[in-house]
Amino acid sequence: MFSFLRIFIVLAVFVFSWMLIKPVIVLNSLNTEFANNQKSSVQHSVKPKKPEKPLHNVKLPDFAHIKTVSEKKRQFFNFLAPAIERENHKLSALRAQLLLLQSNAVTNLTKTEISNIIKLANKYKIQKNLTIDEKINELIVSIDEVPEALVLVQAANESAWGTSRFARIGLNFFGIWCYQPKCGMIPNGRSGNDKHEVAAFKSVDQAVQHYFYNINTHKAYKVFREIRRQLRAENHPLRADILAAGLLAYSSRGEHYVMEITKMIEQNQAYITAALEKSSD
Numbered sequence: 128m129f130s131f132l133r134i135f136i137v138l139a140v141f142v143f144s145w146m147l148i149k150p151v152i153v154l155n156s157l158n159t160e161f162a163n164n165q166k167s168s169v170q171h172s173v174k175p176k177k178p179e180k181p182l183h184n185v186k187l188p189d190f191a192h193i194k195t196v197s198e199k200k201r202q203f204f205n206f207l208a209p210a211i212e213r214e215n216h217k218l219s220a221l222r223a224q225l226l227l228l229q230s231n232a233v234t235n236l237t238k239t240e241i242s243n244i245i246k247l248a249n250k251y252k253i254q255k256n257l258t259i260d261e262k263i264n265e266l267i268v269s270i271d272e273v274p275e276a277l278v279l280v281q282a283a284n285e286s287a288w289g290t291s292r293f294a295r296i297g298l299n300f301f302g303i304w305c306y307q308p309k310c311g312m313i314p315n316g317r318s319g320n321d322k323h324e325v326a327a328f329k330s331v332d333q334a335v336q337h338y339f340y341n342i343n344t345h346k347a348y349k350v351f352r353e354i355r356r357q358l359r360a361e362n363h364p365l366r367a368d369i370l371a372a373g374l375l376a377y378s379s380r381g382e383h384y385v386m387e388i389t390k391m392i393e394q395n396q397a398y399i400t401a402a403l404e405k406s407s408d
Contacts, residue, residue: 179292179296180296181295181296181297182296182297182298182311182312182327182329183297183298183327183328183329183330184329185298185330185331187206187289187294187295187298188202188203188206188289190202190203190288190289190290191289191290197398199288200283200288200395200398201398201401201402203282203283203288203289204279204283204395204398204399204401204402205402205405205406206289206331207278207279207282207300207331207335207402208275208279208402208403208405208406209406210331210332210334210335211275211278211279211335212275212403212406212407213332213335214332214335214336214339215272215273215275218270218271218272218339218343219271219272221270222267222270222271222272225263225266225267225270226267228240228244228263229260229263229264229267233258233259233260236259241259244259244262244263244266245259245262247266247270248262248265248266251265251266251269251270251343251344252344253265253266253269268352268353268355268356269343269344269352270343271343271352271355271359271365272365273339273342273343273365273370274365274366274367274370275367275399275403276367276392276395276396276399277367277370277371277388277392278335278338278339279395279399279402280367280388280391280392280395280399281301281374281377281388282300282301283391283395284387284388284391285300285301285302286299286300286301286302292312293312293325296312296327297311297312297325297326297327297328298327298328298329298330298331298333298334299311299312299325299326299327299328299334300331300334301334301337301338302325303325303326303334303337303338303341304323304324304325304326305323305324305325305326306322306323306324307324308324309324310324310326310327311324311325311326311327312324312325312327313325347376347377348373348374348376348377350372350373350375350376351370351373351374352373353373354369354370354372354373355370355373358370367392368389368392368393371385371388371389371392372385374388
């Protein structure tokens with residue numbers, strides 16, 4: 128099966144590669160921001176900036192001052208794992224309800240159930256001209272889990288293990304952009320023509336929820352959702368290393384980013400497993 132799935136993934140990426148747009152979630156801005164901050168700290172001719180006040184009330188671990196790599200990884204994964212597991216549990220429960228509705232004939236659905244399906248379809252950007260049955264089928268594809276290991280290593284990669292300005296000030300561990308004035312933080316390296324900001328969140332749960340929603344709705348991640356659907360259809364587990372192939376549009380680095388994330392999953396598996404076990408206690 129997995130040989131077939133690998134062929135499927137390659138073909139899927141090829142077919143949908145034309146869709147790759149400037150993603151909602153971008154990696155390079157975080158790394159550039161972190162690098163610029165580090166560089167400016169040693170330029171004594173530049174007057175130090177006043178410390179930026181956090182846009183939240185969450186007490187974060189001081190990841191930057193944890194000297195031991197292993198301890199930094201442990202604390203980082205332990206900090207984020209509970210919110211990620213909560214969101215996956217919520218999506219899993221909602222998907223179970225949809226699967227139950229799918230097994231019923233449309234004529235057996237109540238007006239309330241139909242109304243809820245329509246609202247959910249609008250939220251998840253399902254085509255409006257589909258029948259109720261078709262909307263349920265599409266929702267089952269969109270409303271599903273993202274492996275915790277994949278979410279954790281992306282957060283580590285995007286936020287420089289929780290030390291980036293965006294993570295510290297706005298709880299944005301995923302490099303999520305926003306486009307309304309004062310919706311977040313203005314990147315230091317943003318050009319005059321750009322209007323985007325980096326989103327700021329009031330809680331870790333809110334940031335995690337926004338990440339999952341992007342993955343489950345944005346057209347740039349249609350390949351990801353299709354790989355996940357195929358795994359479900361074949362009754363195989365949602366493996367983080369396989370699903371990472373669907374995140375080609377997550378970064379402008381494309382396949383290099385996917386390879387980096389896949390390698391991080393392998394290298395940090397012990398820390399991830401320990402964090403998830405601790406979160407489940």
